[in-house]
Amino acid sequence: MANQNKTVTEKITTKIWDEVPEEDNPFAAKTCYCAGYDVYGDLLGKASWSEYIYLLFKLEKPTRQQAALLEGLAVVLANPGLRDHSVRAAMNAGVGGSTHASALMAAIAVGAGNLGGGRDVYWAVQYFQKCDRQIDQWPSTVEYFSSQEVEVWPEREHIPGFDPNGSSCPLPIKQSLSYLISTYPEPESHLQWLFNNRAALEETAGYPLAMSGLAAAVFLDLDLKPEQAEMLYMILRLPGAAAHALEQEKNGWRKYPFFGSGLVLTDDPNSASR
Amino acid sequence: MSLEELKKYEDRWETSVGACIPGERVIFRGKDLFTDAYDLGWVGLLFYGISGREFSKPELEMLEAMMVISGSFPDPRIWNNRISALAGTARSTASLGFSAATAVTEAQIYGHGAVIKAFEFIEAGTKATANGANLEEFTLSWMKKARRVPGFGRPITDVDERLGPLLAVAKKLSLDGGPHLAFALSVESFLKNSRYKQGMNAAGLVCALAADMNVSMRDFYMFSWLSFLGGIFPCYTDATEKPEGSFFPLSCKKINYVGKGRRTW
Numbered sequence: 001m002a003n004q005n006k007t008v009t010e011k012i013t014t015k016i017w018d019e020v021p022e023e024d025n026p027f028a029a030k031t032c033y034c035a036g037y038d039v040y041g042d043l044l045g046k047a048s049w050s051e052y053i054y055l056l057f058k059l060e061k062p063t064r065q066q067a068a069l070l071e072g073l074a075v076v077l078a079n080p081g082l083r084d085h086s087v088r089a090a091m092n093a094g095v096g097g098s099t100h101a102s103a104l105m106a107a108i109a110v111g112a113g114n115l116g117g118g119r120d121v122y123w124a125v126q127y128f129q130k131c132d133r134q135i136d137q138w139p140s141t142v143e144y145f146s147s148q149e150v151e152v153w154p155e156r157e158h159i160p161g162f163d164p165n166g167s168s169c170p171l172p173i174k175q176s177l178s179y180l181i182s183t184y185p186e187p188e189s190h191l192q193w194l195f196n197n198r199a200a201l202e203e204t205a206g207y208p209l210a211m212s213g214l215a216a217a218v219f220l221d222l223d224l225k226p227e228q229a230e231m232l233y234m235i236l237r238l239p240g241a242a243a244h245a246l247e248q249e250k251n252g253w254r255k256y257p258f259f260g261s262g263l264v265l266t267d268d269p270n271s272a273s274r
Numbered sequence: 275m276s277l278e279e280l281k282k283y284e285d286r287w288e289t290s291v292g293a294c295i296p297g298e299r300v301i302f303r304g305k306d307l308f309t310d311a312y313d314l315g316w317v318g319l320l321f322y323g324i325s326g327r328e329f330s331k332p333e334l335e336m337l338e339a340m341m342v343i344s345g346s347f348p349d350p351r352i353w354n355n356r357i358s359a360l361a362g363t364a365r366s367t368a369s370l371g372f373s374a375a376t377a378v379t380e381a382q383i384y385g386h387g388a389v390i391k392a393f394e395f396i397e398a399g400t401k402a403t404a405n406g407a408n409l410e411e412f413t414l415s416w417m418k419k420a421r422r423v424p425g426f427g428r429p430i431t432d433v434d435e436r437l438g439p440l441l442a443v444a445k446k447l448s449l450d451g452g453p454h455l456a457f458a459l460s461v462e463s464f465l466k467n468s469r470y471k472q473g474m475n476a477a478g479l480v481c482a483l484a485a486d487m488n489v490s491m492r493d494f495y496m497f498s499w500l501s502f503l504g505g506i507f508p509c510y511t512d513a514t515e516k517p518e519g520s521f522f523p524l525s526c527k528k529i530n531y532v533g534k535g536r537r538t539w
Contacts, residue, residue, distance in 0.1 A: 033536065036535055265289060265301060268304075
């Protein structure tokens with residue numbers, strides 16, 4: 001890493017993006033191509049948001065069914081609701097008057113985790129992939145992944161894609177599953193398999209299907225890799241976090257729970273003065 | 275967790291970590307922050323917060339030396355530092371830049387991803403060889419499993435300039451006599467003379483030294499989160515002092531496009 005006197009032209013290699021510079025400025029693009037498509041001269045106005053997102057990840061146009069499936073999932077995930085950990089993180093930024101960027105970063109950081117977050121999807125995709133729509137393979141798949149490598153992530157404490165704190169599969173997940181299957185009526189799809197075998201999968205897992213599990217099946221049907229699924233899941237859940245953070249910023253901290261009497265300190269050295 | 279258990283947590287969080295009593299005092303793991311905990315010092319307080327453990331002065335000096343020596347490189351080309359510099363040149367806030375840069379430090383080829391793997395290897399190897407395992411066979415089994423031995427070798431160059439200064443501090447503080455360091459040095463000796471020609475890197479060394487101070491892998495992982503901040507801060511200020519957008523700007527010709535040819539939607 002020593003300083004070098006000679007200038008070496010280093011480039012960024014990409015299959016995603018190409019640019020033609022303006023004649024008067026090599027730092028400004030005149031034309032931008034995404035996977036070969038002229039983004040502002042051709043694609044804009046023709047491709048929907050979900051089609052463009054699919055193109056960015058897959059470098060090909062989606063079929064109509066794939067685009068509809070992704071569009072549906074984007075609506076399903078857009079707002080996890082204000083009780084979700086990631087949205088709560090964003091609202092905490094809002095009530096304190098933090099930067100708006102920090103609200104999104106907070107939502108991503110918290111919503112990245114093993115419990116219903118991006119990492120849950122990352123692993124759920126791999127579990128379902130390994131199982132390959134064979135319900136009789138599900139118990140051995142769960143067993144296969146029980147050995148965990150040491151990594152920066154905490155150890156997984158539940159079967160990914162399922163809710164360890166759930167009682168039964170909540171209605172919005174069942175409604176979403178039914179709707180998404182209607183947009184993607186492929187009998188061999190992961191979604192259909194999930195729909196057909198939800199009860200058996202939940203029985204082995206020991207708890208009900210979570211939204212992360214549903215999303216994992218969709219991402220597999222979109223032929224996305226686990227890491228692509230992980231990232232896209234986090235992106236798709238951000239709109240709700242942003243909206244709720246802004247709302248609570250306006251409402252102010254006085255109208256937001258502080259859990260004022262909720263903290264129970266077990267080793268106060270001077271408890272008599274509390 | 276069952277529904278009944280979950281309900282018990284609603285509006286109730288039992289903790290021994292601490293609390294703020296507004297207008298009165300702050301309790302930090304059973305100590306008054308402004309009196310008892312204050313005496314721990316900054317590094318001592320951080321570790322006390324992580325684990326509840328209080329370190330001796332030489333141990334704290336060793337831990338602080340790790341932070342100074344192992345990650346405080348104010349070179350804005352290093353990937354995490356570069357984010358701090360980019361935040362500066364793009365005129366984002368320091369806090370956002372630092373937060374993103376430290377998050378990115380959780381990398382696999384350097385930073386905390388590498389540290390936690392190195393810790394695992396050194397801890398497991400020290401234990402295994404103490405129980406009679408062959409050091410060379412143990413090391414090669416990891417090489418076979420992961421195609422590298424965590425804590426050894428380095429991208430760009432195999433020479434790690436941080437080892438000498440770190441070992442000098444450990445020697446000065448008499449913290450260089452533990453079994454984990456002995457194991458790590460033996461592995462280095464073996465790998466350097468093998469066909470792999472790899473030396474120990476700073477991650478390997480700090481993990482060995484920390485393990486010899488009975489610091490756990492997860493505790494050290496959390497502590498080492500701070501170790502790059504020394505370099506991250508100045509990369510931001512440097513960029514903000516220069517014209518906006520001036521940090522290694524990319525012209526269109528820096529794109530090496532290798533994807534699909536031109537087509538219409």
